[in-house]
Amino acid sequence: xxxxxxxxxxxxxxxxxxxxxxxxxxxxxxxxxxxxxxxxxxxxxxxxxxxxxxxxxxxxxxxxxxxxxxxxxxxxxxxxxxxxxxxxxxxxxxxxxxxxxxxxxxxxxxxxxxxxxxxxxxxxxxxxxxxxxxxxxxxxxxxxxxxxxxxxxxxxxxxxxxxxxxxxx
Numbered sequence: 001x002x003x004x005x006x007x008x009x010x011x012x013x014x015x016x017x018x019x020x021x022x023x024x025x026x027x028x029x030x031x032x033x034x035x036x037x038x039x040x041x042x043x044x045x046x047x048x049x050x051x052x053x054x055x056x057x058x059x060x061x062x063x064x065x066x067x068x069x070x071x072x073x074x075x076x077x078x079x080x081x082x083x084x085x086x087x088x089x090x091x092x093x094x095x096x097x098x099x100x101x102x103x104x105x106x107x108x109x110x111x112x113x114x115x116x117x118x119x120x121x122x123x124x125x126x127x128x129x130x131x132x133x134x135x136x137x138x139x140x141x142x143x144x145x146x147x148x149x150x151x152x153x154x155x156x157x158x159x160x161x162x163x164x165x166x167x168x169x
Contacts, residue, residue: 004099007049018049018056023086024117028079034061041065046075048103050096058083058096064109075109079117097134 012031019025027033038045043063050058060081065074081100083092105112114136118127128138154162 003053004095005051005054006099006103007051008047010047010049015047015059019059019082021056021086022059022082022084024079024082024084026079026082026117029059029061029082029117031061034063034078038063046104046108048081048100050099050103052093052096057085058092058100060100060114062104062109062112072111073109075104075112077112077114079115081114082117092130094130094133097130097136101135 015031019029034045037043041063043065046062046064048060048062049056058081060077062075062077065076066072067074083096101112116127116131132138151159
């Protein structure tokens with residue numbers, strides 16, 4: 001018997017309840033945002049939650065784009081999959097990333113593109129290697145993004161002093 005399982009049928013409330021346990025849950029993996037985006041662009045959606053010992057380990061909403069001229073489907077996970085649990089700092093096991101990929105390629109999509117919500121200053125350098133071991137290939141022409149955190153517990157004056165001169169009022 002395996003400790004791994006997969007859940008795919010969700011209500012919006014179930015999705016959000018489980019997703020709220022992940023530190024990297026974001027607007028782009030929220031139910032409402034992707035539902036509207038997929039409907040407006042004529043894409044289909046698939047939602048997956050991988051469970052390890054009945055606990056959510058990795059979740060993703062995959063926007064599936066059909067390219068009829070070449071009979072291809074491309075899965076796109078924007079700022080996901082979400083995989084950084086609030087109570088866990090260690091990386092998601094490579095096995096979870098492999099199982100996520102295997103759940104979609106090649107039966108559902110022929111290409112699966114993910115853009116993880118990983119901050120370069122916040123995660124171990126092993127993430128890149130973990131993703132490679134799970135079957136993804138980094139794209140060299142895409143630059144990693146950086147998020148700037150700004151403390152909101154400062155006075156307005158102290159905040160302005162921390163800003164670069166061109167951004168000050």
